[in-house]
Amino acid sequence: MTDPNAAPTADFIEATRSSYDAIAPAYSAEHPDGLGEGPVETGLLTAFAELVRTAAAGEAQVADIGSGPGYVTARLNALGLQAFGIDISPHMVALAREAHPQLRFQVGSMTSLDVPDATLGGLIALYSTIHIPDADLPGVLAEFHRVLRPGGYVLLAFQASEGEHIHMTERYGQDISLDYYFRTPAEITTHLTEAGLSLYAQARIEPQGQQKWGRAFALAHKAAASSLTA
Template sequence: MTDPNADLAADFIEATRSSYDAIAPAYSAEHPDSLAESPLDRSVLTAFADLVRAGGEAPVADVGSGPGYVTARLNDLGVPAFGIDISPRMVALAREAHPRLRFEVGSMTALEVPDGTLGGVVALYSTIHIPDDRLPGVFAEFHRALRPGGHVLLGFQAADDEHLHLSERYGQDISLDYYFRTPARVASFLTEAGLPLHAEILRKPQGEQKRPRAFVLAGKPAATPPSPPTTDARPSPSP
């Protein structure tokens, strides 16, 4: 029997892929490095990198990597990061801009990494394209891919459950949905997926931005070492 939800999933993934393929050159030209204009945003990413390095060497997946500047900055911070994006054209542009780094076509709904191998997952302004009913599955996938003690950093426009659909951008016909949520709602999804919240930051809009920006840091609990076997410390009876 065919799962009716499978077609819905394929529809939203394909719509996101084709939309970003259409706008990739213009988007990359407008956003070659959005972190450069915000010291606060850079400091959040730096703190995430510090936490990942403290846990030992393990790769970080930058999901929804777009032009690749977040992947590049993480590598500059000493974190072995690689980028994943749904748009082949966006991946090609990221490879062109950062030829020494690794970028792959893929979806955050099904990361092609073994269980428990990532030191971190960062998703800046990419989970905004995931519908509410698909977000728990995405966070469960992050949990699967993270090693114990690994970290997740999300960045997104914060709003009270706002849905926006765009059919045109940069003069291109697209079909792109945006889902803006409160930090508390995102944190609840993460907690349900086994990724408890560590920190939450909300900053005011800057420049032409219309909505506040939220950063949520969560993590997969570290493995608990096994307890040592108990021994009977009572003295043996005398012969």
Template sequence: MSDPDFLQATRSSYDTIAPAYSAEHPDGLGEGPVEGALLAAFAELVRTAPGEASVADVGSGPGYVTARLNTLGLQAYGIDISPHMVALAREAHPGLRFEVGSMTSLDVADGTLGGIIALYSTIHVPDAHLPGVFTEFHRVLRAGGYVLLAFQASEGEQIHMAERYGQEISLDYYFRTPAKVCEVLAGTGFSLYAQARVEAQGERKWGRAFVLAQKVQKVG
């Protein structure tokens, strides 16, 4: 079965802009102190919980989040839909593991991960597919495992980008409120642990939201 159109478009677009994107964002956490603090909190929760401390960075891009998670004591590896982006991440972070894959169908056994992190990657998933993505996250997490999400916070805004870095692409962005994301998480077997929001500042048009949730139940 072929991938849905949005996955094919996302893969093709990031393959096209991978070099320019990676050059602009060698370590995007350097400009986000809130992201850094939440990443550290996530790492401590996963590291000190019973069971494996393995974590999948879903939508790992240039790989800087995967690298930071490893410095925080986790066994983290990256998954990205773009083969070109994965190749650049491997080059930038030799010795770390990066795989080509889709968050809609993770090549991970049931209940084996201590955590999943998805920073600004679920924004390319249409609303109709978001419950399926969170259900997949739920499947691969062990009981009590954590998921940390970051996304642009806006009331149901959708943007189509046809050009970036001077390259022709076809990339859709779906911005949501934290309440909407928490609602979908709750419907797929997660309990909210914490959330935060950074309002739009400077050149940032949209605020950024962060949701930390825990797998606490089976989906009926």
């Protein structure tokens, strides 16, 4: 059940955590690998991995933010990256650890990452920043900038729509309180730039089949050390 006119939840972090805890088993069962074999998504992940490996000379960790059931983290590791997952939901993290016991997953919020400054060669957030209210998005992207090493890359994926906000109160038969904020690629590019991240590439997939919204991807990077000291 959705209400596009509902006000955002005051404590969106706790609301997001409890909502995904409630739907974690059903969500993970439906999306054991939500990327499928989509050529665009697969191609972007491969390009991201190659850029990170090149920039970091093969020695850098990568964080999957909003890792959910862990399938993206697993794909990043299969591409040769030292990837680990971070998710707001303890239940999601438990299921990811069960599905991928060889990988590391931890509970955390993208609003305040438990990651030291300038330590990640890359960071990926696929359809997870959509739960961040507009007022809090700049702080999240500032966190992404903080944890990236100079020359590191970030890949975002999000539903592409202008100024659309949905408040969902039920999913998979569970009572939840989950807000979705959809943005245009231009808006995301502006936010990335203001956070000190430079756009490298972007892509958009138009709605397919029964999909209502298109999907967009933004690949950006933090300035290399030589640029920061120039």
